[in-house]
Amino acid sequence: MYDHKDIERRWSLQWEKDNTYRTEDQTDGSKCYVLAMFPYPSGSGLHIGHARTYVGADIYARMKRMQGFHTLHPMGWDAFGLPAEGYALKNKKHPKETTEENIAVFKEQCMRLGLSYDWDREIATTDPAYYKWTQWIFLRLFEKRLAYESHEPVNWCPSCKTGLANEDLEGGRCERCGSAIEKKPIRQWMLKITDYADRLLDGLETLDGWSEYAKEVQRNWIGRSEGYRIPFAVPSCDYTISVFTTRPETLFGCSFVAISPESDHLQALLKDAENKDAVAAYCKQSEVLKVHEREKEITGVRLEGIVAKHPITNSEVPIFIADYVLAGHGTGAIFGCPAHDDRDFAFASLQKLPVVQVIEGDDDLPIVDVADDARLMHSGSYDGVLFEEAKDGIAADAGGERMVTYRLQDWVFARQRYWGEPIPLIHCSVCGVVPVPDEDLPVLLPEVASYEPSGTGESPLAAIDSWVNTTCPVCGGPGKRETNTMPQWAGSSWYHLRYIDPHNDHALVDKEKERYWMPVDRYIGGMEHATRHLIYARFWQKVLYDLGVVGTDEPYSVLRTVGIVQAEGGGKMSKRAGNVVDPVKIADTVGSDALRLYLMQMAPFNQTVAWDGNQIAGARRFLERVYAMKDRLSDDPVQGSLLKVQHQTAIAVTESIESGKYNTGVSALMVFSNALQKQIPQEAYCVLLRLLAPFAPFLTEEVWSFLGKKGSIHTESFPVGDQDIAKQGEVEVAVQVQGKVRGVVSVPRDASQEAVVALIAKHDALSERVSGRTVRVFVPNKIISYV
RNA sequence: GCCGAGGUGGCGAAAUUGGUAGACGCGCUGGUCUUAGGAACCAGUGGGGUAACCCGUGGAGGUUCAAGUCCUCUCCUCGGCACCA
Numbered sequence: 042m043y044d045h046k047d048i049e050r051r052w053s054l055q056w057e058k059d060n061t062y063r064t065e066d067q068t069d070g071s072k073c074y075v076l077a078m079f080p081y082p083s084g085s086g087l088h089i090g091h092a093r094t095y096v097g098a099d100i101y102a103r104m105k106r107m108q109g110f111h112t113l114h115p116m117g118w119d120a121f122g123l124p125a126e127g128y129a130l131k132n133k134k135h136p137k138e139t140t141e142e143n144i145a146v147f148k149e150q151c152m153r154l155g156l157s158y159d160w161d162r163e164i165a166t167t168d169p170a171y172y173k174w175t176q177w178i179f180l181r182l183f184e185k186r187l188a189y190e191s192h193e194p195v196n197w198c199p200s201c202k203t204g205l206a207n208e209d210l211e212g213g214r215c216e217r218c219g220s221a222i223e224k225k226p227i228r229q230w231m232l233k234i235t236d237y238a239d240r241l242l243d244g245l246e247t248l249d250g251w252s253e254y255a256k257e258v259q260r261n262w263i264g265r266s267e268g269y270r271i272p273f274a275v276p277s278c279d280y281t282i283s284v285f286t287t288r289p290e291t292l293f294g295c296s297f298v299a300i301s302p303e304s305d306h307l308q309a310l311l312k313d314a315e316n317k318d319a320v321a322a323y324c325k326q327s328e329v330l331k332v333h334e335r336e337k338e339i340t341g342v343r344l345e346g347i348v349a350k351h352p353i354t355n356s357e358v359p360i361f362i363a364d365y366v367l368a369g370h371g372t373g374a375i376f377g378c379p380a381h382d383d384r385d386f387a388f389a390s391l392q393k394l395p396v397v398q399v400i401e402g403d404d405d406l407p408i409v410d411v412a413d414d415a416r417l418m419h420s421g422s423y424d425g426v427l428f429e430e431a432k433d434g435i436a437a438d439a440g441g442e443r444m445v446t447y448r449l450q451d452w453v454f455a456r457q458r459y460w461g462e463p464i465p466l467i468h469c470s471v472c473g474v475v476p477v478p479d480e481d482l483p484v485l486l487p488e489v490a491s492y493e494p495s496g497t498g499e500s501p502l503a504a505i506d507s508w509v510n511t512t513c514p515v516c517g518g519p520g521k522r523e524t525n526t527m528p529q530w531a532g533s534s535w536y537h538l539r540y541i542d543p544h545n546d547h548a549l550v551d552k553e554k555e556r557y558w559m560p561v562d563r564y565i566g567g568m569e570h571a572t573r574h575l576i577y578a579r580f581w582q583k584v585l586y587d588l589g590v591v592g593t594d595e596p597y598s599v600l601r602t603v604g605i606v607q608a609e610g611g612g613k614m615s616k617r618a619g620n621v622v623d624p625v626k627i628a629d630t631v632g633s634d635a636l637r638l639y640l641m642q643m644a645p646f647n648q649t650v651a652w653d654g655n656q657i658a659g660a661r662r663f664l665e666r667v668y669a670m671k672d673r674l675s676d677d678p679v680q681g682s683l684l685k686v687q688h689q690t691a692i693a694v695t696e697s698i699e700s701g702k703y704n705t706g707v708s709a710l711m712v713f714s715n716a717l718q719k720q721i722p723q724e725a726y727c728v729l730l731r732l733l734a735p736f737a738p739f740l741t742e743e744v745w746s747f748l749g750k751k752g753s754i755h756t757e758s759f760p761v762g763d764q765d766i767a768k769q770g771e772v773e774v775a776v777q778v779q780g781k782v783r784g785v786v787s788v789p790r791d792a793s794q795e796a797v798v799a800l801i802a803k804h805d806a807l808s809e810r811v812s813g814r815t816v817r818v819f820v821p822n823k824i825i826s827y828v
Numbered sequence: 829g830c831c832g833a834g835g836u837g838g839c840g841a842a843a844u845u846g847g848u849a850g851a852c853g854c855g856c857u858g859g860u861c862u863u864a865g866g867a868a869c870c871a872g873u874g875g876g877g878u879a880a881c882c883c884g885u886g887g888a889g890g891u892u893c894a895a896g897u898c899c900u901c902u903c904c905u906c907g908g909c910a911c912c913a
Contacts, residue, residue: 042867254832254908261831261909268913286913299913339911365911375913383829384911448912568907642853643840648833649906656840659853665868705842708852715852775848780894782848817893824847826893 043668045632049739053152061753062106062157064113068557073110075102076537076597078566078574079117081529082143084128087150089614089640089652090567092624094603096637097646097703098565099156103735104698106157107759113558114157115540117164118144121172122529123201123217126460130493136460140167150625155633155738157755162543166462166532171539173483174549175531176465178581180476181588183466187233188454190474195453197225202494204229206453206528208262208573227498230464230525232452234580238263240594241449241579250563250599252647258571264448269432270372271441273298273349273358280309282349282360285371285446289436290428291378293420294399296389298349299341299363302327304373310360315346320362327364339365339387352439353421363388371446380406400428452577454528459492459501461526469513469520478514484522500524533574534581537561537596549590556592564597567605575600601701604648606640611651622652634737635661641703641736663711664740667733670714671744674723685770686716687725691762694732707736723748728760776807777826783810794819801825 056062077098080091087095095116102114120140128143129136144165151158164171182188195204200220204227209216234241242263245256268287275282282298300306302324311317323342341363348357358376365384366375379389380398386407389396399419402408417423423431436442455464465477465484477484487508492501503509503524513520535549541558542550578596586594607613608620615621627636639660644650679687690713697706710733717725727748734741734754745754773785774797784807786800794816801807814827 252833257832258908264909264912266912284913288913363911365913367912370912377913382913384913387911446912448909572908639853645841648841650840653840653854656854662868663853704840705852708842711852773848777847777894780892782894785848818847820847823844824894826847828893 043665043740043743045634045739046629048743049153049155049628049633052739052742053155056157056753056755057152057160059753061755062114062159063161064111064115064159066554067111068553071110072113072558073102073105073563074113074537074558074561075105075563076113076115076540076561076565078564078570079119079533079536080147081119081122081124082140082147083124084132084139084143086143086146087154087624089606089622089624089627090603092154092636093606093640093646094565094567095151095156096154096640097601097603097701098563099154100637100641100703100735101563101565101698103157103738103755104695104759107731107734107755107757109758113162113540114159115162115164115543116151116156116158116160117162117536117540118147118166119529119533119536120144120165120167121461121527121532123203123456123458123460126458126492129460136492137167140165153625153628153633155637157738162540164536164539164543166536169483169485170546172462172486172532174539175462175527175535176477176482176484177479177549178535178585179462179527179531180465180479180482182232182584183476185584185587187236187584189231189233191229191231192226193229194224194226195229197223197227197498199223201458202496203457204453204455204498206530206573207450208452208530208576209528225498227457228455228525229453230455230523232454232580234452234576235447235449237580237583238265238447238449240583241576244579244583244595248595248598248600251597252600252602255568255571255575255600255602258568259576262449262572262576266371266446266448268371268444268446269436269441270444271376271436271439272352273374273376274352275310275347275349275360277347278310278313280306282306282310282374283372284374284376285444286376288378288381288432289439289441290417290420290423290431291381291399292351292353292376292435292439293417293423294378294380294397295351295358295376296379296394296397297359297361297377297385297392298374299361299366299377299388300374301366301368302362302364303368304366306372306374307362310344310347313347314344316342316344320344323362327362339363339384339391341365341388341392343392352441353435359392359394361388361392369450370448371444381408381411383407383409452580454531455525456528457498457500458494458526459486459489461528462486462531463502464523464525464527466523467511467513467520468523469516469518471518472513472515474523475513475515475520481514486526500526502526530573530577534577535585537564537578538585538591549585552592555590559591560593560596560598563599563601565601565603568602571602602647604644604646604650607649607651609652609654614652622654627657631657631661632664632739634664634740637738638664638707638736642707644704646701646703660707663714664737666718667714667729667737668740668744670717670721670726671747674721674726677720677722679722679725679728682770683716683720683722683725684766685768686713687728687760688762688764688767691728691732691760692764692767693762695759695762698735703736710736730754731757731760772822774822775824776801776811777824778810778814779828780826783807791821793821794825797825 077095102112106112125136125140129139198205198215198220200218268285269289270283273282341361344360349360351358377385379386379396400411400415401418415428416425417431463484463486467475469475487505509522511520511522538550541554582596583594585591639657690709693709694706697703730741741754771787772790773787775782776784788797811827817828818826
């Protein structure tokens with residue numbers, strides 16, 4: 042039994058002392074920027090999911106470093122945000138204090154796991170020297186009019202007492218605490234991410250290093266939808282309702298127009314409606330329903346006394362308010378064609394409106410999925426035209442034009458909470474909203490006695506008069522500071538840049554260094570960030586690119602997502618269920634190396650896995666065997682099949698780390714070690730150690746030093762497998778008769794068909810099998826097939 | 829409903845991309861050593877059969893000398909989005 046505690050403690054200290062993992066400031070030669078998504082330093086320490094993510098990233102970085110790449114592999118802390126504040130409130134300590142404590146624990150635990158970070162580049166989003174630049178970016182957004190003030194109702198979490206972005210919701214509930222979200226009109230700062238919707242979409246096409254899945258999730262989130270805007274005049278109000286549709290060909294089947302209860306159209310129409318009160322009551326009620334458990338039932342109320350004109354037939358069309366029409370999509374208004382849409386059909390049934398079929402089809406109405414070759418009917422001059430071909434014509438006849446709409450909404454960027462970056466703006470009664478000059482950054486988050494959320498829609502900062510009251514940087518008159526803070530996602534939207542140049546006080550990042558290190562060559566983290574952090578970070582990167590601050594508009598060229606580690610037997614780990622696996626405890630009992638190896642061995646990196654406490658014994662057993670081998674070394678040369686296996690292993694391990702299928706790399710290492718059990722040439726053993734080093738950094742370093750090698754194994758070169766050697770020697774060719782494998786023959790590599798046939802003839806059982814048969818197919822080194 | 833990823837031994841999983849299915853590990857069975865073993869080592873381990881053989885990658889068809897892999901249909905599981913017009 043090797044003493045993992047002793048070994049791991051000693052080498053942790055040694056590496057720190059020797060700066061083994063320091064990244065020098067280089068700007069030439071091959072580089073590799075390996076970044077794992079930094080954690081929010083919670084009070085419960087690293088969890089097993091962190092361990093899986095960071096070990097996977099670390100192994101990659103270690104291999105690249107050994108392969109001679111200038112490798113940047115940093116770590117930091119996403120320390121602002123609601124949970125930090127909640128934790129501090131619970132423990133009755135200032136979030137600054139608890140954050141510092143938690144960071145210290147996380148850092149210690151990272152070291153325990155043998156993660157090869159360059160700690161000189163450690164960052165924390167809560168560090169004023171860091172958030173100075175977060176604020177700086179905000180000012181650039183403000184200058185570009187990408188940040189704007191809004192008083193529109195926003196998603197309000199009554200429990201967290203703050204406004205939230207759409208990205209922070211899950212099915213109408215707060216993603217964090219599960220509370221039902223309300224709509225509340227509070228003063229907000231918004232970022233115009235919708236201006237970048239198309240670029241965020243187009244950029245995905247260039248990201249070959251992202252999984253199709255991750256890209257698809259983002260496409261879904263952005264939700265681009267191409268259609269037409271069609272005008273429906275309402276003569277009595279002197280107003281025109283623009284409706285959005287992707288199916289203008291159904292326009293002749295229109296039997297009503299419906300607008301969202303929250304849409305802007307309402308005001309213009311309401312003044313002439315005869316039932317104002319009923320409409321107002323409906324709107325109020327639907328607002329409540331909409332945000333809570335969404336009613337699947339379609340409801341609506343007619344605007345009495347006014348009608349819209351059908352843009353082609355000029356017939357009168359009733360106008361309704363209906364809550365199945367969304368204000369945020371398209372124009373907030375639709376035309377209803379009950380014959381060819383489920384919801385319009387349901388609504389028409391409810392309101393007893395006519396249903397006119399306009400596309401041919403034999404099914405019962407509504408016919409939603411029409412055949413590709415379906416033709417129009419009841420559509421005036423378009424009767425008999427293929428519906429696809431009628432779209433543009435009908436839209437044009439109706440005076441419509443093309444329009445694109447998105448599911449993505451502007452980013453609600455203000456939080457009415459304490460623990461975040463202050464938004465660096467000043468409100469002046471004379472000059473309006475004025476940015477804090479760059480040279481006055483950072484706007485420090487003030488010390489405060491009570492940082493509990495006020496719940497009034499104002500941040501706790503608003504209560505600090507001495508901080509709020511300041512002078513206007515433009516006119517010198519009295520001004521008040523903006524009291525909202527930024528969301529947690531702000532700091533993480535650009536942190537990949539700061540690691541490159543973490544101590545720079547004069548610029549966000551040095552241009553030359555940025556051009557060298559960016560983009561991130563491998564970004565590793567959880568899929569749950571696909572619709573928030575990854576969208577936000579790509580958005581900011583594009584803005585910074587437009588400003589010339591960075592030289593590339595996509596920050597992460599390769600994205601590897603890590604699968605969730607479930608509890609033993611499946612399901613979510615939770616404190617309540619008592620099935621939480623603590624990586625540090627595992628490291629205590631079997632060692633970090635065994636933990637690392639097991640985490641990688643269990644399944645491909647991106648796959649969900651369930652923890653299995655029994656399997657880890659196999660990893661430890663393997664390491665034990667490797668350790669024991671050090672006392673049985675021989676001076677024999679490495680040759681024959683052993684040399685072959687050695688090169689196969691080097692190829693397999695390299696490939697496995699490169700592809701994220703670490704599990705096959707681990708098994709290749711085990712195969713190699715098994716092959717070495719009878720005879721262990723020192724040379725082969727050293728290759729095994731170097732191939733194993735990224736997975737088990739402590740044990741391999743210990744043995745390396747035991748063997749009297751100078752320097753760290755982690756600065757040695759990574760073994761390169763030779764394809765020719767890996768393939769040399771005999772190969773087994775399968776012998777198939779009538780499609781069934783009947784045996785194998787061992788033949789020299791690239792043996793000809795004649796040679797293989799000759800060998801089979803010498804083989805008693807097989808020669809009988811194939812006698813009288815003819816060779817149908819011969820694939821060298823693989824198979825010979827008789828019929 | 830739309831989109832994405834998957835279904836392979838008792839379990840986690842491999843499979844050079846159409847060429848010996850189940851590598852590697854866990855577990856299990858037998859053995860060696862030991863005062864002892866929930867340690868170590870050796871051997872075995874998809875199912876059926878004494879055997880030759882037969883069956884086997886969610887299911888049903890198909891293409892092929894050859895299919896886990898390709899095609900058609902179908903059933904489940906997980907994940908994302910969803911009154912999106």
